[in-house]
Amino acid sequence: MSALGLWAVVLLFAVSRCAQCRFQTLEHLRPAVRDKVQTEAVQELLQRLLGSRARDFLLTVNRSIVGAEQQTLDRFELRSLLDGRVSVLGTTGVAVATGLYRYLSSFCGCHISWSGDQLEVPSPLPRVPGLVRVTSPNRFRYYQNVCTYSYSFVWWNWERWEREIDWMALSGINLPLAFTGQEAIWQRVYISLGLNQTEIDNFVVGPAFLAWGRMGNMHSWAGPLSSSWNKNQLNLQHKILLRMRSLGMLPVLPAFAGFVPGAITRLFPKENITRLGSWGHLNCSYSCSYLLDSETPLFQHIGKMFLLELIKEFDTNHIYNADTFNEMSPSSSDPKYLSSASNAVFKSMIQVDPLAIWLMQGWLFVNKPSFWQPTQVKALLHGVPLGRMIILDLFADSRPAYSFTESFYGQPFIWCMLHNFGDNIGMYGTVETINKGPFEARSFPNSTMVGTGLTPEGIEQNDVVYELMNEMGWRREPLNLTEWVMLYAQRRYGKKNDHAVAAWLLLFQSVYNNTFYRPDHNRSPLVHRPSLKLDISLWYNKSDVYEAWRQMQAAVSDLFPSETFRYDLVDVTRQSVQLLVSEFYEDLKNAFLNYSIVGLQTSGNALSHDLLPELDKLLSSNRHFLLGHWLETARSLATNEKEADLYEFNARSQITLWGPGGNLLDYANKQWGGLINDYYAQRWDLFVSTLIKCLKMRVPFNQAHFNQIVFQVEQNFIVNKIRYPDKPVGNTFEIAKKLFLKYYPQTIKRFN
Ligand SMILES: *[C@@H]1O[C@H](CO)[C@@H](O)[C@H](O)[C@H]1NC(C)=O
Ligand SMILES: *[C@@H]1O[C@H](CO)[C@@H](O)[C@H](O)[C@H]1NC(C)=O
Ligand SMILES: *[C@@H]1O[C@H](CO)[C@@H](O)[C@H](O)[C@H]1NC(C)=O
Ligand SMILES: *[C@@H]1O[C@H](CO)[C@@H](O)[C@H](O)[C@H]1NC(C)=O
Numbered sequence: 001m002s003a004l005g006l007w008a009v010v011l012l013f014a015v016s017r018c019a020q021c022r023f024q025t026l027e028h029l030r031p032a033v034r035d036k037v038q039t040e041a042v043q044e045l046l047q048r049l050l051g052s053r054a055r056d057f058l059l060t061v062n063r064s065i066v067g068a069e070q071q072t073l074d075r076f077e078l079r080s081l082l083d084g085r086v087s088v089l090g091t092t093g094v095a096v097a098t099g100l101y102r103y104l105s106s107f108c109g110c111h112i113s114w115s116g117d118q119l120e121v122p123s124p125l126p127r128v129p130g131l132v133r134v135t136s137p138n139r140f141r142y143y144q145n146v147c148t149y150s151y152s153f154v155w156w157n158w159e160r161w162e163r164e165i166d167w168m169a170l171s172g173i174n175l176p177l178a179f180t181g182q183e184a185i186w187q188r189v190y191i192s193l194g195l196n197q198t199e200i201d202n203f204v205v206g207p208a209f210l211a212w213g214r215m216g217n218m219h220s221w222a223g224p225l226s227s228s229w230n231k232n233q234l235n236l237q238h239k240i241l242l243r244m245r246s247l248g249m250l251p252v253l254p255a256f257a258g259f260v261p262g263a264i265t266r267l268f269p270k271e272n273i274t275r276l277g278s279w280g281h282l283n284c285s286y287s288c289s290y291l292l293d294s295e296t297p298l299f300q301h302i303g304k305m306f307l308l309e310l311i312k313e314f315d316t317n318h319i320y321n322a323d324t325f326n327e328m329s330p331s332s333s334d335p336k337y338l339s340s341a342s343n344a345v346f347k348s349m350i351q352v353d354p355l356a357i358w359l360m361q362g363w364l365f366v367n368k369p370s371f372w373q374p375t376q377v378k379a380l381l382h383g384v385p386l387g388r389m390i391i392l393d394l395f396a397d398s399r400p401a402y403s404f405t406e407s408f409y410g411q412p413f414i415w416c417m418l419h420n421f422g423d424n425i426g427m428y429g430t431v432e433t434i435n436k437g438p439f440e441a442r443s444f445p446n447s448t449m450v451g452t453g454l455t456p457e458g459i460e461q462n463d464v465v466y467e468l469m470n471e472m473g474w475r476r477e478p479l480n481l482t483e484w485v486m487l488y489a490q491r492r493y494g495k496k497n498d499h500a501v502a503a504w505l506l507l508f509q510s511v512y513n514n515t516f517y518r519p520d521h522n523r524s525p526l527v528h529r530p531s532l533k534l535d536i537s538l539w540y541n542k543s544d545v546y547e548a549w550r551q552m553q554a555a556v557s558d559l560f561p562s563e564t565f566r567y568d569l570v571d572v573t574r575q576s577v578q579l580l581v582s583e584f585y586e587d588l589k590n591a592f593l594n595y596s597i598v599g600l601q602t603s604g605n606a607l608s609h610d611l612l613p614e615l616d617k618l619l620s621s622n623r624h625f626l627l628g629h630w631l632e633t634a635r636s637l638a639t640n641e642k643e644a645d646l647y648e649f650n651a652r653s654q655i656t657l658w659g660p661g662g663n664l665l666d667y668a669n670k671q672w673g674g675l676i677n678d679y680y681a682q683r684w685d686l687f688v689s690t691l692i693k694c695l696k697m698r699v700p701f702n703q704a705h706f707n708q709i710v711f712q713v714e715q716n717f718i719v720n721k722i723r724y725p726d727k728p729v730g731n732t733f734e735i736a737k738k739l740f741l742k743y744y745p746q747t748i749k750r751f752n
């Protein structure tokens, strides 16, 4: 504490001397590790990326290359050296890594992504004409959503994290969330408060649901967490933090938002603890969290215990996330209450770390605008001194909040692209908004924007949108999307193929070009519980996707060796099949309305016994689309069979029923090999046979009754005990071709 206090004095002194920066209070958010350490870290990254070719580069971190007036902004400089090497100089490890990726992509035509790398680096290295110097217009480039921990990261080991942190650095991220392992800290806090292990075990949620346990949305579901889980996550977090910090990132740690286990009432019977309303259609056995009154000294006491223990374990970069009212309305809309509530959260941070900055998601303002009127928003935000919090404008790619809150009433904010819900797989993007939004936000009257960011609920899909958004973090004006995507199609496969370029132009003008707001979940009937009332409307012209499918198929012989091409071939075929499912769905509905049993049998058979099994085969042939991988990585973290079964239960539940009764049914749907056959196709099969039965018995289709019987099918999937392969099976080339030859002609037929 005293060491921290001393730092505070020194840093606050430094802060007070910065006249130019708009938010002097954010000045101290800088990498703590020395330039030399950052240089070594980014050199090691390069070694992992390029192996022996690493020696062709000279990487240097030097924070003094920017003048005093720009000292908080990241910069990189590229130049060719006389000996043929390329020098990348930058203000932080992240800045150097970003410069390196800029060189590799712009000069060498390389590409890295979640679905594969294309790293054919020319020899000798292409020369950089003169000096390329890029300074980021903003302090921060943020990454992660609290939900990404559950939908994507939950089963990751260090190897996968290491790769992701490399990706972050190359993508320019300098402000990542670092939420792993916090349950291990809470475990200690709860025990020292006097709870017993049974009470803790009854309260916590399972690994796949930690995001919502942390936000107070739910409790007591799919747990408990074993001590080995906590220990493992703690170790992982140490490695993650060490690596992030060594690259010059500022990891954001969690702080106390006010949620406590119900059993706390045993220890403090006189405390004022309110129960919030239910969340996510869960009943109060699993939601209706206990929230401590922010006025009570116990609030500060617990907040302090947690943060002290956390900092003791992990050290800190002075920035913390807490969300008290995420998707849950406060018990009062009185501005005084809201100000004191946010002030209490902030106070619990600064009593431990006087330099604390509070990072808060701005999702609530968009999610519940009826509650969050200007007075309420302002009250909550002004409960904290201006500049001591940063708001994530979480869904700015569709519904920015800065514009209707006068730029968050003076608090700094980060323009974020959310893009993805539930880690659904499906092509989606708002490229025009991404290419405009950050610039509009920056030039908004009295704008308080301090960065750009990525806040997807899930990752490892739609690489292209993330690559585009990452570029925005370093730009001062929009780019030419047509030109950009044509180059992207070349880099991604390592060579120019006109068919592939044509496919990408079509995708960019259709699936990736949502220009008006709609719910962005994958709403394909394929991944939803069958009913006669599914919404199959689209934001794009499906013939563009079918044509892209044809173009990709035409590029196969040229590009098949490329891993990223194979991924995209599977993905475009998958997207086309998803559209075909909608066509079959319409046929089924029409057949039913026309009392045609034959029509139902024909379309039903084609759908559940041909198209979907073929899709399952296709997905099973690519390592990025495997149910088995999700399940096996879950099991691999267990120390015994019982734990492995619990993790598998978590993994299977999250992507299907979600909660105990199908509470957020199919929210996190996935198009994966294994899941198509044994979950989605089963449901469609049951739907068709039910419709046929209805026609035969001359009774109307009863959705409520169908829901009851289909729930059995859904539950059966969770306990079916089948082990799905963790490695791809089958020949993508053959399967994709067969699907195309059989089904592409049908798309033509339907349009003529
Ligand atoms: C860092 O850059 C500054 C400003 O250009 C320069 O004076 C200094 O020598 C550099 N430091 C190192 C270690 O190269
Ligand atoms: C934990 O506390 C509960 C009361 O909340 C009590 O019923 C239970 O016996 C205790 N369990 C242990 C293992 O001490
Ligand atoms: C909540 O639902 C579960 C089953 O989904 C049930 O077992 C439990 O009794 C319910 N709790 C309440 C408080 O209704
Ligand atoms: C208890 O807390 C709630 C909100 O947290 C507040 O509205 C209420 O007035 C408090 N009750 C008492 C008795 O302090």
Ligand SMILES: *[C@@H]1O[C@H](CO)[C@@H](O)[C@H](O)[C@H]1NC(C)=O
Pocket (backbone or CB within 6 Å): 445, 446
């Ligand atoms: C911007 O801030 C200035 C100074 O606080 C104020 O006078 C002006 O009205 C603000 N402009 C807008 C458009 O809010």
Ligand SMILES: *[C@@H]1O[C@H](CO)[C@@H](O)[C@H](O)[C@H]1NC(C)=O
Pocket (backbone or CB within 6 Å): 480, 481, 482, 483
């Ligand atoms: C964008 O690039 C395309 C392809 O090079 C070009 O045809 C188009 O005119 C450019 N658009 C603008 C606005 O410059």
Ligand SMILES: *[C@@H]1O[C@H](CO)[C@@H](O)[C@H](O)[C@H]1NC(C)=O
Pocket (backbone or CB within 6 Å): 431, 432, 481, 482, 508, 509, 510, 513, 515
């Ligand atoms: C997206 O759609 C808009 C409006 O339909 C159009 O003007 C724009 O050119 C499209 N953008 C791309 C990248 O195709």
Ligand SMILES: *[C@@H]1O[C@H](CO)[C@@H](O)[C@H](O)[C@H]1NC(C)=O
Pocket (backbone or CB within 6 Å): 541, 542, 543, 544
């Ligand atoms: C969709 O694209 C096709 C082919 O370019 C075109 O014929 C059709 O009119 C378009 N449909 C709509 C609704 O724009």
Ligand SMILES: *[C@@H]1O[C@H](CO)[C@@H](O)[C@H](O)[C@H]1NC(C)=O
Pocket (backbone or CB within 6 Å): 589, 590, 591, 593, 594
């Ligand atoms: C029923 O079938 C007739 C003739 O095949 C067709 O014209 C009509 O559109 C169908 N009705 C529905 C609701 O599909």
